[in-house]
Amino acid sequence: MEVKGKAIKYGNNIDTDVIIPARYLNTSDPAELAKHCMEDIDSGFVKKVRKGDIIVAGKNFGCGSSREHAPIAIKASGVSCIIAETFARIFYRNAINIGLPIIECPEAATGISEGDSLSIDFDRGTITDLTTGREYQSQPLPEFIQQIVAADGLINYVKQAIGNGR
Amino acid sequence: MGMTMTEKILAEHAGLKEVVPGQLIKVKVDMVLGNDITAPVAVREFDKIGVDRVFDVNRIAIVPDHFTPNKDIKSAEQVKMIKEFARKKGIVNYFEIGQMGVEHALLPEKGLVAPGDVVIGADSHTCTYGALGAFSTGVGSTDMAAGMATGEAWFKVPEAMRFVLKGSPGRWVSGKDVILHIIGMIGVDGALYRSMEFTGEGVRSLSMDSRFAMANMAVEAGAKNGIFDVDDRTVEYVKERSARPYKVYKADGDAEYAATYEIDLSAVKPTVAFPHLPENTRTIDGVGDVKIDQVVIGSCTNGRIEDMRTAAEILKGRKVHPEVRCIIIPATPAVWKQAMKEGLFDIFVDAGAAVSTPTCGPCLGGHMGILAKGERAVATTNRNFVGRMGDPESEVYLASPAVAAASAVAGRIASPDDLTE
Numbered sequence: 001m002e003v004k005g006k007a008i009k010y011g012n013n014i015d016t017d018v019i020i021p022a023r024y025l026n027t028s029d030p031a032e033l034a035k036h037c038m039e040d041i042d043s044g045f046v047k048k049v050r051k052g053d054i055i056v057a058g059k060n061f062g063c064g065s066s067r068e069h070a071p072i073a074i075k076a077s078g079v080s081c082i083i084a085e086t087f088a089r090i091f092y093r094n095a096i097n098i099g100l101p102i103i104e105c106p107e108a109a110t111g112i113s114e115g116d117s118l119s120i121d122f123d124r125g126t127i128t129d130l131t132t133g134r135e136y137q138s139q140p141l142p143e144f145i146q147q148i149v150a151a152d153g154l155i156n157y158v159k160q161a162i163g164n165g166r
Numbered sequence: 167m168g169m170t171m172t173e174k175i176l177a178e179h180a181g182l183k184e185v186v187p188g189q190l191i192k193v194k195v196d197m198v199l200g201n202d203i204t205a206p207v208a209v210r211e212f213d214k215i216g217v218d219r220v221f222d223v224n225r226i227a228i229v230p231d232h233f234t235p236n237k238d239i240k241s242a243e244q245v246k247m248i249k250e251f252a253r254k255k256g257i258v259n260y261f262e263i264g265q266m267g268v269e270h271a272l273l274p275e276k277g278l279v280a281p282g283d284v285v286i287g288a289d290s291h292t293c294t295y296g297a298l299g300a301f302s303t304g305v306g307s308t309d310m311a312a313g314m315a316t317g318e319a320w321f322k323v324p325e326a327m328r329f330v331l332k333g334s335p336g337r338w339v340s341g342k343d344v345i346l347h348i349i350g351m352i353g354v355d356g357a358l359y360r361s362m363e364f365t366g367e368g369v370r371s372l373s374m375d376s377r378f379a380m381a382n383m384a385v386e387a388g389a390k391n392g393i394f395d396v397d398d399r400t401v402e403y404v405k406e407r408s409a410r411p412y413k414v415y416k417a418d419g420d421a422e423y424a425a426t427y428e429i430d431l432s433a434v435k436p437t438v439a440f441p442h443l444p445e446n447t448r449t450i451d452g453v454g455d456v457k458i459d460q461v462v463i464g465s466c467t468n469g470r471i472e473d474m475r476t477a478a479e480i481l482k483g484r485k486v487h488p489e490v491r492c493i494i495i496p497a498t499p500a501v502w503k504q505a506m507k508e509g510l511f512d513i514f515v516d517a518g519a520a521v522s523t524p525t526c527g528p529c530l531g532g533h534m535g536i537l538a539k540g541e542r543a544v545a546t547t548n549r550n551f552v553g554r555m556g557d558p559e560s561e562v563y564l565a566s567p568a569v570a571a572a573s574a575v576a577g578r579i580a581s582p583d584d585l586t587e
């Protein structure tokens with residue numbers, strides 16, 4: 001699988017309250033949540049994000065609340081992947097579980113600039129910055145997690161497991 | 167190689183003799199939890215799996231505590247949906263308003279979690295039950311859905327950090343100050359993907375309510391879980407509330423830790439986390455002059471009876487500052503009733519504070535105390551992110567019930583020692 005898009009950059013400790021403020025959590029409709037994505041930290045995000053764009057952030061992305069509405073809002077905004085130095089653990093699980101690709105790659109997270117055109121090859125784990133010509137190699141996902149991703153999320157994975165009589 | 171508390175619990179629930187950090191395992195869970203924000207998403211995902219039944223009607227808890235009593239029509243619809251799901255599936259532990267309390271105060275109180283359990287909850291503060299010597303951790307709604315269907319969850323075995331507690335805390339210092347001190351020391355990602363294990367003779371000097379407050383905020387250091395040694399106090403707490411058998415796990419003497427910290431409890435001062443991260447801590451003697459508009463005493467961190475008693479001790483015979491709203495929210499009906507019986511509500515109301523029915527409400531900027539632009543609150547809650555309690559330009563200062571109550575009287579961040587008789 002390959003995705004292409006422009007980099008939208010953020011700093012460290014982007015928490016799930018700024019990704020999707022609790023005042024909008026009285027719904028779980030992805031399109032509705034996407035309208036308010038990143039609102040409290042970047043009110044221009046919803047206008048500037050294009051389908052395929054890639055969020056590039058610092059340490060501890062997605063810290064705070066376990067709300068799955070956060071990766072759901074990002075995915076529904078059209079974002080194709082998040083690259084960060086590190087992810088908060090619940091956000092990491094949630095993104096994998098709902099089929100939003102994420103990559104931990106400190107070199108890429110610091111080397112890529114806002115607006116750079118990026119191309120990501122998930123099979124090889126490579127991130128190419130088409131603007132600067134630099135290539136970054138990330139660690140491949142553990143096999144078990146790859147199986148969840150291949151099943152397009154945890155629900156399908158469980159469904160298959162139950163179907164196979166476990 | 168020896169194992170930590172967390173490793174032992176995970177190994178046994180995975181049916182393995184031994185586990186090592188980094189290992190991916192599938193474990194049986196003893197309890198699956200969700201609330202009115204996360205459960206609606208979980209219910210939708212559960213229905214996609216295509217199984218009729220939940221794995222065990224006694225091992226799922228659904229607690230509508232965030233936007234309840236329903237704050238608006240959309241919230242009411244969400245609660246209606248999860249209530250119908252609970253009824254249809256025969257889920258025993260659904261808590262209607264009147265029995266509902268803030269989930270992480272309610273579950274231990276009801277005896278639904280015990281030492282040695284594995285608990286997953288679609289709420290990040292599920293790590294609270296580590297105070298009982300359980301492995302408990304926050305997950306998302308999809309994990310909750312899969313857990314309800316299969317009774318299992320996948321985990322990467324975490325490395326552990328050991329916090330060896332010594333001595334006993336001084337006057338006006340509680341577990342909240344200790345955990346804020348630790349987060350200030352290691353940072354909001356200082357324990358990322360790791361387990362925080364609290365041990366040492368100092369544990370004995372901490373009340374259960376202090377331990378709950380500390381385990382509760384392990385997630386604010388990025389931890390997967392926080393866990394305490396089980397002692398007589400834990401056993402007494404559990405015995406009074408649950409008849410269920412449980413198992414106590416102790417770390418091996420040769421267990422490996424990624425880091426070990428010694429914390430002298432007697433040296434910890436009342437501590438306040440400034441906006442907008444829980445790691446921005448200052449001790450009370452260094453807070454400066456910060457005028458405030460609101461105080462919130464409650465939440466899954468500090469809404470227990472000891473917290474109510476501390477607030478009452480300070481508010482007794484005093485008045486809330488005329489320019490401050492002081493909102494006190496006992497976390498569960500049992501805490502509420504006990505506080506009422508002890509006459510604490512007389513003290514609160516005479517002081518000019520408002521007492522609310524149990525709810526998470528203001529902690530996450532839901533309802534029952536939202537901040538306007540530029541307003542500041544001192545709260546006994548757990549997060550002070552941008553916009554957490556209201557307007558993105560409002561501010562939250564995290565503190566203990568003692569500091570929060572003293573601040574309500576002073577109209578600025580204050581220590582109980584700053585107040586005149």
